[in-house]
Amino acid sequence: MNKTWLIIKREYFSRVKKRTFILSTFLTPLLFAGVIGIIVFITIRNSDKEKIAVIDNSGVFKNKLDSLKSIKFFLNPGVDTSNFAAKGYSAILYAPQTGANNKQQWILYSRKSFGVMAKKQVNEKIRKEIENNLLLMKFQVSSANIDSIRAIVNKIEISPKRIGQDSRIENGDSALAYGIGYAAGFLIYITLFIYGAMVMRGVMEEKTNRIAEVIVCSVRPFQLMMGKIVGIGAVGLTQFILWIILITLFSSLLGAFIPADVLLQAQQANSALPGGQMAMQNNEALMQLVRTKQTLATVNWPLIIGCFIFYFISGYLFYAALFAAVGSAVNEDPQDAQSLMFPITMPIVLAIIIMINAITHPESALATWSSIIPFFSPIVMMARIPFGVPGTVPWWQLGLSMVLLVAGFLFTTWLSAKIYRTGILLYGKKITWKEMWKWAFRKS
Amino acid sequence: MPLLEVRHLVKQYATQRAVDDISFSIEPGAIFGLLGPNGAGKTTLLRMITGIFYPDEGEIIFQGKKFKPEEDILRIGYMPEERGLYKKMKIGEQAIYLAQLKGLSKQMAFAKVKEWFTRLEMQTWWNKKVEDLSKGMAQKLQFVITVLHEPKLIILDEPFSGLDPVNANLIKEEIYKLAKKGCTIIFSTHRMEQVEEICDQIILVNKGRKLLDGSLHQIKSEFKENFFHIGFDHHPDVETVSGVFDIVSTEEQGLVVKINEGHTTNEVLQHFIRQGTLIKEFHEILPSLDDIFIRLVGKTAAARQFQPAQ
Numbered sequence: 001m002n003k004t005w006l007i008i009k010r011e012y013f014s015r016v017k018k019r020t021f022i023l024s025t026f027l028t029p030l031l032f033a034g035v036i037g038i039i040v041f042i043t044i045r046n047s048d049k050e051k052i053a054v055i056d057n058s059g060v061f062k063n064k065l066d067s068l069k070s071i072k073f074f075l076n077p078g079v080d081t082s083n084f085a086a087k088g089y090s091a092i093l094y095a096p097q098t099g100a101n102n103k104q105q106w107i108l109y110s111r112k113s114f115g116v117m118a119k120k121q122v123n124e125k126i127r128k129e130i131e132n133n134l135l136l137m138k139f140q141v142s143s144a145n146i147d148s149i150r151a152i153v154n155k156i157e158i159s160p161k162r163i164g165q166d167s168r169i170e171n172g173d174s175a176l177a178y179g180i181g182y183a184a185g186f187l188i189y190i191t192l193f194i195y196g197a198m199v200m201r202g203v204m205e206e207k208t209n210r211i212a213e214v215i216v217c218s219v220r221p222f223q224l225m226m227g228k229i230v231g232i233g234a235v236g237l238t239q240f241i242l243w244i245i246l247i248t249l250f251s252s253l254l255g256a257f258i259p260a261d262v263l264l265q266a267q268q269a270n271s272a273l274p275g276g277q278m279a280m281q282n283n284e285a286l287m288q289l290v291r292t293k294q295t296l297a298t299v300n301w302p303l304i305i306g307c308f309i310f311y312f313i314s315g316y317l318f319y320a321a322l323f324a325a326v327g328s329a330v331n332e333d334p335q336d337a338q339s340l341m342f343p344i345t346m347p348i349v350l351a352i353i354i355m356i357n358a359i360t361h362p363e364s365a366l367a368t369w370s371s372i373i374p375f376f377s378p379i380v381m382m383a384r385i386p387f388g389v390p391g392t393v394p395w396w397q398l399g400l401s402m403v404l405l406v407a408g409f410l411f412t413t414w415l416s417a418k419i420y421r422t423g424i425l426l427y428g429k430k431i432t433w434k435e436m437w438k439w440a441f442r443k444s
Numbered sequence: 445m446p447l448l449e450v451r452h453l454v455k456q457y458a459t460q461r462a463v464d465d466i467s468f469s470i471e472p473g474a475i476f477g478l479l480g481p482n483g484a485g486k487t488t489l490l491r492m493i494t495g496i497f498y499p500d501e502g503e504i505i506f507q508g509k510k511f512k513p514e515e516d517i518l519r520i521g522y523m524p525e526e527r528g529l530y531k532k533m534k535i536g537e538q539a540i541y542l543a544q545l546k547g548l549s550k551q552m553a554f555a556k557v558k559e560w561f562t563r564l565e566m567q568t569w570w571n572k573k574v575e576d577l578s579k580g581m582a583q584k585l586q587f588v589i590t591v592l593h594e595p596k597l598i599i600l601d602e603p604f605s606g607l608d609p610v611n612a613n614l615i616k617e618e619i620y621k622l623a624k625k626g627c628t629i630i631f632s633t634h635r636m637e638q639v640e641e642i643c644d645q646i647i648l649v650n651k652g653r654k655l656l657d658g659s660l661h662q663i664k665s666e667f668k669e670n671f672f673h674i675g676f677d678h679h680p681d682v683e684t685v686s687g688v689f690d691i692v693s694t695e696e697q698g699l700v701v702k703i704n705e706g707h708t709t710n711e712v713l714q715h716f717i718r719q720g721t722l723i724k725e726f727h728e729i730l731p732s733l734d735d736i737f738i739r740l741v742g743k744t745a746a747a748r749q750f751q752p753a754q
Contacts, residue, residue: 006544014533210528214589217494217522218545220514425496 003219007227008234011202015235025239029246033253050118053077053084056095071121081109093122178359181383184308185355187240188315188378192348195236195316196323202228203327203420204337212424221421226413229320236316307385310402315378318409319344325416328423329431336430343433351376355383362387372401374408415440445508447472447597447628448493453502455488462488463499464652470630470645472596475623477643477660478632479733481741485652486632487525490599493630494522507596518547521595525602525632527582529574529589536561536570539589546593553592560588564614579606587615591622598622599630604638616642636733646733650741664730667739670703672712675725688712700729 015021050071057076074089084092091110108122135141203225206212215224322344330336354376358367362384371381371393381401384393422439423431446469455463462485470476480486491497493504495513504511507519530538536557543553561567564584574582583606591598600619604612619642623629631643639646639660646663648656656663672689675698688711689701703712709726716723731739 003545006541010541205530209531210524210526211530212528213496213524213526214522214528214542214586215545216496217517217520218542218547425491 004223004227004230007219007224008231011228011231012234015198015232016238021235021239025242026246029243029250032247033250050090051088052122053079053087053089053092054095055080055092071118071125073125084109085111090118091122093126177386177388180304180386181355181359181362184304184386185352185359185379185383188312188382189348189352189355191236191240191312192315192319192378193345195232196319196344198232198235199229199320200323200327200337200341202232203324203424204330207328207330207424207427208332216424221424222417224424225321225324225417225420229317229324229413233313233316233320237313240312304386307398308382311378311382311405314402314405314409318374318378318405318412319348321409321412321416325419325423325436328420329426329436331427331430333430340431340433347375348379351379355380359383362392368397372397372404374405377401377405445472446470446505447474447507449505450489450493451503451505453489453492453499453504455485455492455497456500461652463492465502466649466652466654467502468647468654468657470628472628473623473626474644475619475629475631475642477639477646478630478649479634479636479639479646479737480649481634484649486649487601489649490522490601490630490632493597494520494599518593519596521590521593521598523586523590523598523600523603525605527579527586529582529586531575532573534571534573535577535585538574539585539592542589543592548593556592556594557588560592564588564618580608580611583607584611584615587618591618591627595627597628597630599632601632602634603631604633604635636737640733648737648740655740656736660733663736664733667731667736668728669731671729672701672703672709673725673727673729674699674701674712674716674723676716677722677724688715697724 051074052071053074053076055076077087077089079087079089079092081092091108094107094109096106106126108119110119132143132146135146136143206215206224212221212224323341326337326340326344329340351370354366354370358364358370358380361367367380367384370376371384381393381398385398387393418440419436423436449469451467453463453466454461464485466485466489478486478489488497492499493511495511495517506512506516533541539557539561540550540553543556544550548556561569566584566588569577569581569585574585577585583603587600587603590600603615607615619629619631631639633639643660645659646656647654658666671692677697679696687704688707689703692700692702694700701712703709713723713726
């Protein structure tokens with residue numbers, strides 16, 4: 001036990017002191033914050049007021065057109081398409097000659113720099129104005145009345161509640177659960193890959209360096225393997241905790257410096273970007289966090305964090321053992337590593353794919369069963385849990401999943417120990433999974 | 445009581461018997477040579493003695509008791525044939541780490557590393573990384589790491605490969621010193637001249653079987669062919685034909701003769717003395733281990749065949 005501790009310490013410190021660790025730990029949250037900061041910065045910059053000249057010869061706007069936050073309208077300033085740019089306008093809008101109701105099109109000439117978002121805003125503004133006008137003309141509803149109606153409507157908020165499998169009614173917002181589940185699942189996915197691969201590389205290094213032969217003269221191969229797995233796991237945990245601390249720090253700093261409506265603009269900007277949809281969904285959850293603190297309270301944080309830690313660690317132990325076994329079978333050739341690794345990386349990738357589906361149907365059979373099978377459970381179960389325990393996830397499912405996962409990592413550790421002990425000293429022959437299986441079940 | 449006794453060891457791999465019923469015993473303080481061609485089973489044998497592999501049959505008795513890998517391993521030092529070190533770890537740190545794994549306390553390990561580094565002129569290496577060392581230097585380091593914890597049994601697999609004569613000598617001196625202090629040393633090598641210089645007892649294995657076992661002198665005697673070398677002042681032009689011996693070869697100032705069955709050395713000397721030749725020197729030519737090795741092993745097809753890696 002003492003010796004295993006020595007090995008754990010060595011594995012941990014040798015990696016934590018490395019420049020790459022320090023850089024990636026501190027740079028990633030910085031990058032994160034930086035990207036958000038850049039998006040925000042860009043939107044702020046771009047919110048210089050755009051000047052639009054509106055040629056309204058038929059008086060649609062009745063000489064009144066309010067400006068938007070970032071767009072200022074100028075009625076009939078005496079420019080045309082040839083000189084609007086030179087006179088400092090970003091765009092020129094032609095109202096139809098014969099009255100707004102005419103289906104004849106409105107035409108907007110703009111410089112290239114006039115963005116999509118701005119065009120959208122112009123569109124909306126024009127529509128609203130026309131709507132107001134028509135209401136006024138046809139039904140004599142003044143704009144003041146219209147505005148007060150709108151104000152009432154905007155105040156309405158739908159209170160989200162969910163009914164779980166056992167018909168329990170719960171508070172809580174799916175969008176938030178969605179976001180958390182997604183994030184949790186992805187985090188575990190990434191961790192498994194990064195740290196699992198680290199274990200494998202470490203084992204391979206010891207094998208090609210022949211240091212394994214020397215160490216195995218002082219400690220049992222099992223101690224070496226476990227020391228490595230736990231040491232590297234500790235590195236992962238450290239990095240992860242540091243990330244959480246740093247990201248929370250940066251987010252709250254950002255939140256303090258940047259007003260909520262700018263964040264909102266940034267969010268809208270995001271949604272216009274391709275592929276922003278996925279980010280949008282996460283942003284959606286984050287925005288909710290920023291706006292409604294009540295929703296936060298409905299989330300069962302202790303349970304989620306507790307389960308996250310459990311699945312994080314157990315999932316890592318489950319797969320790290322397998323990675324160690326693969327590492328021990330590989331000879332000088334890194335191609336070997338790729339092909340041997342495949343049967344292990346496949347379930348992980350499958351798990352994330354299942355999770356992406358399961359998160360929209362957290363109570364489906366696929367989601368349920370995948371969250372119980374040890375290969376997939378760390379990722380899939382973590383995605384389901386934010387939806388509510390015991391609502392979406394009954395206690396027995398959670399319990400069964402945990403028990404199986406623990407049994408799972410005990411089994412993979414036992415299996416890998418046998419493979420490791422033989423593989424670590426065998427050089428020259430190319431090893432296949434069939435052979436490794438034989439080692440595992442042969443008497444030592 | 446022998447330090448190490450090995451009885452009827454067998455280790456079977458899927459395709460062959462790497463070690464096929466080998467037994468021997470080693471007295472404490474001896475320097476023991478383990479010889480054999482590649483693929484003979486030496487490394488497997490050594491790994492069983494260090495507890496890395498478990499024998500399929502047979503037993504190992506260490507210091508009079510049944511060999512228990514976990515405990516006894518702390519009194520054994522093993523230097524594998526290929527360098528086994530963490531490339532990117534600092535040297536001082538690594539030596540201390542490995543010593544701690546052998547059971548030394550941190551302070552003890554530090555003190556010992558310092559002692560050995562000073563003795564072998566390695567003080568400047570403390571903060572360097574292993575990848576900065578040349579092969580020979582790495583070997584020296586490996587040797588130090590092997591003996592640091594003062595093991596009772598030291599196993600060296602090709603310890604001199606890659607060393608220049610100065611460093612090789614340094615290590616040899618250290619080996620002698622250790623043997624004098626009572627350490628037992630098992631030396632596995634192909635370099636017969638080194639074996640002849642250092643070892644007391646040798647065993648020769650081939651294809652998992654033991655071919656020779658005994659003290660150096662014993663074995664050479666076993667294989668001697670009664671060759672003797674006589675050195676003269678000048679070329680002997682006296683009568684050299686005699687029933688007592690046959691001439692094997694002539695040199696400028698000497699002869700190599702084979703004494704025939706039933707005749708003694710004295711007769712040979714008398715033959716020349718009677719003729720008045722001045723004899724400068726007379727000694728028996730024992731076969732070199734090289735010769736013995738080739739004689740025993742070279743003729744077997746296996747030694748020349750491609751041995752599959754295990």
